[in-house]
Amino acid sequence: PDVAAKIAAGEVVERPASVVKELIENSIDAGATQIRVDLSHGGLQLIRITDNGCGIPPDELPLALTRHATSKVSIIDDLEHIHSLGFRGEALASIAAVAEVTLQSRPRALDQGSQLSAQNGQFSEVTAAASPEGTIITVRNLFSAVPARLKFIKSRNTEVSHCHHLLEQYALAYPEIRFNVFSDGRQIFATPGDGQLSSVLVEVYGLQIVEQMIPVHSEEQTDSTYPVITGYTSRPTAYKSNRQHISFFVNRRWVLSRMLTSAVEGAYHSLLLTGRHPIAVINIQIDPSVLDVNVHPAKTEIRFLKERRVYAAILRAVRAALLAEPE
Ligand code: ADP
Ligand code: MG
Numbered sequence: 001p002d003v004a005a006k007i008a009a010g011e012v013v014e015r016p017a018s019v020v021k022e023l024i025e026n027s028i029d030a031g032a033t034q035i036r037v038d039l040s041h042g043g044l045q046l047i048r049i050t051d052n053g054c055g056i057p058p059d060e061l062p063l064a065l066t067r068h069a070t071s072k073v074s075i076i077d078d079l080e081h082i083h084s085l086g087f088r089g090e091a092l093a094s095i096a097a098v099a100e101v102t103l104q105s106r107p108r109a110l111d112q113g114s115q116l117s118a119q120n121g122q123f124s125e126v127t128a129a130a131s132p133e134g135t136i137i138t139v140r141n142l143f144s145a146v147p148a149r150l151k152f153i154k155s156r157n158t159e160v161s162h163c164h165h166l167l168e169q170y171a172l173a174y175p176e177i178r179f180n181v182f183s184d185g186r187q188i189f190a191t192p193g194d195g196q197l198s199s200v201l202v203e204v205y206g207l208q209i210v211e212q213m214i215p216v217h218s219e220e221q222t223d224s225t226y227p228v229i230t231g232y233t234s235r236p237t238a239y240k241s242n243r244q245h246i247s248f249f250v251n252r253r254w255v256l257s258r259m260l261t262s263a264v265e266g267a268y269h270s271l272l273l274t275g276r277h278p279i280a281v282i283n284i285q286i287d288p289s290v291l292d293v294n295v296h297p298a299k300t301e302i303r304f305l306k307e308r309r310v311y312a313a314i315l316r317a318v319r320a321a322l323l324a325e326p327e
Pocket of ligand 2: 022025026089091092
C-alpha cells in the first residue's frame, strides 16, 4: 500500500485495541445485539469480530474497505447531528492498509453470504460464502508490514488488557448488547445483554464493589441544551488506587476527559471525601448540536460548547447521590 495510506492509518490504528474499537463501533452502528471478539496473541496475530447486525450486501463489500466511503453520512448537515459512532469512513480502509482483512457478511434479506479479502491494498474478488446473518471481520497479522509500528507494541498481555478495558467500556455503554470476548481461546469477559447497567458492572468490577455503588441521576431539565446525567458512583467505602475507574459516555460514546473526571472528584471533595479514587459510570445525554465530536479520528476526545454546565451538572448529580445514601 502507498505511504500516504499507511500514514493516515497510523492516526486511527495505533495498536490492536484501536482496531477492536473501530470494529466494535461498526457492529454497534449495524444494530448488533450480540458481539463476539476473538483475539490471538494480543490481537497481533488475529482479531475477529462476529456480530449479528444488519450485514453488508455483496456489492458494498469493496466500498466498505475504501477510504472515505461511509454509508452513514449522506449530507454535510448530518455531521452536526451524528447519531452513529462512525462517520468518517476511514476505519476499515486504514486497518486494511496495515493488516490482512477478510470481510464476510450476510444481510438478513439475503440467503447467501459473501466474502472479500484485502491484503497490501489489493482486494480479492467478492465470492459467495456460507455465512450467518451479520458480519464477521477478521484482521490478521496486524502491523507485520509496518516494523516501525510493531516496535511500539508492548507485550501480548498489555495488548490484551488494553482490548479488555476497551470492551468493558463499550459493554458499560451498551448493556443491551451481549458481549463475549476470547483471548487465545479462553473467555476473558462476557456480559448477559439484559439491558441493565448493573449487570455489566458486576462483570467488570464484581458483585462486592457493585453492592457499594449508588445510582446517579440529574434533576429533570426542560432546556435540551442541558445535559441529562445517569449512572452509578461508588460509596466512599469502595474505591480504587487510581482514576482509571471512572467511565464517561456522551450520547453513548466513550470519552476520556480530565474535565469530566474532575467534576466527579469535585463532588467527593465537596463532601470532604478526599484521597481516594471513586468508581463511577456516568452517562451524559446531551443535544448533539452543543458537541464537537469531530476533534480527532480516534474520537475519544470531545468538546462541549457549554463546558461549565456539564461540569456543574455532573458535580451536582454525584454529590446528590452521595448525600442521599450515606455510608
Ligand atoms: P464508518 O464507520 O465511518 O462509516 P468504516 O470504515 O468503519 O467507516 O466502515 C465503512 C462502512 O462499512 C460502514 O459505513 C458500513 O456501511 C460498513 N460496515 C463496516 N462494518 C460493518 C458491520 N459490522 N456491519 C455492517 N456494516 C458494516
Ligand atoms: Mg466505523
